[in-house]
Amino acid sequence: MPTVSLPDDPSLEHLRHQARALHRAVRAGDAEALARVHRSYGTVGESFPLATAQLVVAREYGFASWAKLRQHLDVIDRYRWPRRTGQPVGGSPSDEFCRLACLTYSPEDDPARWAAAVLPAEPDIWAAAAAGDADRVAQLLASDRSLARREGGPHLWEPLCYLAYARVSQRDPLRTARILLAAGGNPDTGYLWGGLTTPFTLLTGAFGEGEQGPVRQPRHPQSLELAELLLRAGAEPNDGQALYNRMFGVDDSHLRLLFRYGLGRGEGGPWRARLSLQSPVELVQGQLLWAVSHNQQARVQLLVENGVEFPDGVVRLALLNGNNDIAAYLKSAGAPAPALDPVSEFVAAVLGGGEADPSMADQARAARPGLVVWAAANGRLDAVRRLVELGFDVNALGRGDTPIEQPWSTALHHAAADGNRPLVLLLLELGADPSIHDARFDATPAGWAEHEGHPELIELLTP
Template sequence: MPDFRRAARALQRAVRAGDPDAIARVATRHPAGAPADPAGFALTAAQLVVAREQGFASWPRLRRYLDTVASHGWDSRTAASPAAHPADEFCRLACLTYTRDDGPDRWSAAGGMVTAEHIWAASAAGRPDDVWRLLARDPGLAGARGGPFGWRPLLYLTYSRVDPAPAEADALAVARQLLAAGADPNEGHLFDGLTYPFTALTGVLGNGELGAARQPRHPYWHSLAGLLLRAGADPNDAQGLYNTMFLPTTDHLELLFAHGLGTAGRGPWRSRVGEAIPPPDELLRTQLRWAVEHDQHAKVRLLASHGVDVRSPFTAAGPAWAPGDGRTPLELARLYGHTEIAELLVEHGAPAPPPDPVQNLIAAAFRADRPAVQALRAEHPDVVTRAHAARPGLVVWAAAHSSVSTVDLLVELGFDVNALGRADAPVEEPWETALHHAAGAGDVSLTRHLLALGADPQARDRRFAATPLDWARHLGRPATAAVLEEATQR
C-alpha cells in the first residue's frame, strides 16, 4: 500500500519548488485549480489532490479507507507459502484465492487431505458436525480470524473448491450454523488493498480473469448465494459483478436482481470505503457496456428489462475497458457490428446516434459489408485515413471478436496486421498483436491466416516483451505453438 502521507508531502515540496508537472497535477485535481502562489502551497491542499487522484472526495475519506485496509486487508502472498499445520495447508489448497496459483490441481490435492482440526478447516471442508462441535465449545469462533489467510470461517466455506466437494446439504448446513452463531453475511476482505471487497458472495459467484476452469463458481453457488442474500448480503457486490461479467451467463444476475441488485442501498462496505465503490446504477452500466461490446445478447436484454439506462452516453470515468468516452450503448453496438443488440437497444428506447462516417466504416467492416464500406469511401474520401488514426490497433480487437472476413477487410483497408492493441477491450492501448491473441487462444486456423496476411511471428508484445510463440507455450497451446515454431524456422 503506498504511503499517501509521504506522497502528499512530496507533492507539496514539488509545487513549492515550481515543478511544472506537480503544478499540472494540482490544476487537474484541486477545485481551485493551479495555486496562485506555489511557494505557499499548503499541505492540506496537497492531501486533497492525492485523495482525489485515488478516487476519494477528501483526505479524511482516503484516511478512512486506509483504516479499512488496515482492519480488512488481505495479503495475497500468503496463498503461495505452504503452511506448517496440516489443517492450515488444507485450507490454503482448498480455497479460491484469485492468485495465479488457482486451479484444479490444488483443490484435488486438498481433497486428499481433508481435516477438521479447527473451525476454518471444518468450514472449508463443509463438515457440519465438526462445525457444530467447535461452535458449541466457543460460539465466538464464527467471527474469529484464523487459518492460513487470517479469514473468518464463512470465507473459507464460500471460497472453498475442495475436490471432491462436500454434499450440498452439508455445505448449506455449515453456512446456516455460522450465520446463526453471528457470522456476517457481508464478511469480506480487501485483496492487497484494492478498493472492491472480496466478500463471501464474491467467493460463491466465482469466475474472474483466469476463466471458469481455474476460478469456477462454488458447486452450490445458487443455493449458497440465495442463503447469503436472504441473510442480508448486499446484492450490489462490485467484485462479484466484475468477476462474472466475462461470461455471457445471466442466471447470477437474475438471482441478484431478485434480491435488490441495482437499488440504492448502502451496505457495510459502502460505509467503509465510500465512493471507492461506484453506486449500483453505475455498476450496472459497466455491466451493460461490457455486454454490448462483447455481444452478450441475453445479458443486454436482461439488464435493459430491469431498467438499466440504455440511452445515455457513458461519461463516468473508469478503467481502460470502461472509459467515459461519451459513446452511447447503441453507438457501441453499431460500431462493432452487433446488429441484434443494436435492434434490442432501439426497442428499449435508445436514440439513434448522429451520423459518424468513421464509426459507420468500422461498423460496416465488422459486418464484412463491402458495399457499405465502398459507399462510405466514395462519400467521404478521407474516412479510411481518419479510421486509421482513431483505431490503429483495430485488427487486434477484430481478430478476437469478429470474423476472418472482417480481419481481411481491415487489412485491405490498410490497417496494420502487426499493430499493437487490446483483445479484451475495444480501446487503443499497445498491448499485443492479433497473432499474440490467436496464439494464446489456441486458434490454429486464425494463427495460420494471420501469418498468411503478413503477421510477424517474431513481434514482441508491450507488456511481457514476449513473442506469439512465447504466449502459446506459456498458456499451454501446443497446436498454435507448433504452427509458430514452423513459421519462425523459415
C-alpha cells in the same frame, strides 16, 4: 471529483511524501505547484502550512479532507489481503489444508493444488468450514459461538470465506453455511485482494470465475445454491467483483439470481459505505456496456428487461463493434440512435459487414491502429481480411478484451488463445508474424496457445 486516480494499494507514507513535496514546492514559489493549490484550494497566502498541502493532495484524489483520505486508507489496511503487518504462513495441518484448498485469485490457483489438500483428523473451525464439515463446525461453535466471525487460518479469513472459496470436495457446504450464519457469521464478509478497493466477498467466492478462466478459477460446486443462501441471509447483491469475474462468460444465471435480490437498486451495502465504490446503477450500466461491446445479445436483453438505464452512447457502442442486431434491439427498447462521424461509419461498416468507404481508411487507421486486433478477438474473419486489404497492419499491437487503443498484443495472439485455427491460418496467410512477443507477458502466439490449452496450434505457430 478527483483530478487524479488514487494508486492501487495506496501507501500512507507515499501520500505523506506527496504532501511534503507539494509544501516545499509552494514555499519555493514553484509555478506548477502554485497552480495545483489554486485549483484545489484557492489563493495561497504568505503562510502555507503542511496541513493545507495535505488538504490539496486529498482533494486531488477526490476526498474532502486529509482525515477522509486517512480513513479510506485505514479501511484498506484493515481488510487488505495479504495483511501488511505480517501474515501467518501456516504450519499446522489445518492451515496447510486451507492454504491448498482455497481459490485465492493468484497464479497458484490450479486444480492440482486443490487436489493435494488433505483434511486433518481434527480440523480447526477454518479448515472444517473449508471442508464443509457441518458436524465439526457445530461441535466447535457449541464451545465458542464467536468463532463464526473470527479471523484465522493461513489467510486470516472468517470461516465462511474458507467455505466459499474452497475448491475441494466438501461434505455439506450448505448445511455448514447455515450453521455458521445462525451462529452470527457475516454474509457480507470479505477482503480486499492486494489492497484493491473492490471487495472479494462470499458471493465473489461462490460465483467464481475471472480472468484466468473457469478451469483455474471455477465456480463453487454448489454456486447458485450457496449464493442464494447468502443472499437470503442478507448478503449485498450489488457485488462488483462477482459481476466482473462472471462477465467474461455467457452464462447469466448469476445475474438472474442477483436481480431477484436487488441488483441495481439500493445504496450498495456495507462495503460501499466503507469505500468509494460504484453505485448499484453504475454497476449494472457497466455490465450493459460490456455486453453490448462483446456481442452478448442474451445478456443485453436480460439487463434491459430488468430496468437497467441506458448509458450515454450505448447504441453507438454497439454499431462501432459491428453488433447491428444489438443496436437494433436497443433502439427498439428506447435507446436514442446516434449520428456517426465518417470514421465511425467506416469502423461500423467494416466490423458489421457493410460497405465501407475506402477513402476513410487512412483516417480510421490513424484513429484505431489496433482495430484488426479487436476484429480478430471477436472472431470476425471477414473484417480482419477487409481491414488488412485496406492497409491496416496485421501485426499491429492492440487490445482484444475491450475496444480501446493500447498496444498489448497482436491479432495472432488472440486467435491462438481462442484456439481459432481458421483465423490463425487466415492471419498467417495475410502476413502475421508468429515470432512477435506481446507487451504484457512477453510471450509469442504459440505461448498463448500453450497457456490456453491449444497444443494443436503450437507447431503451426512456431517459426
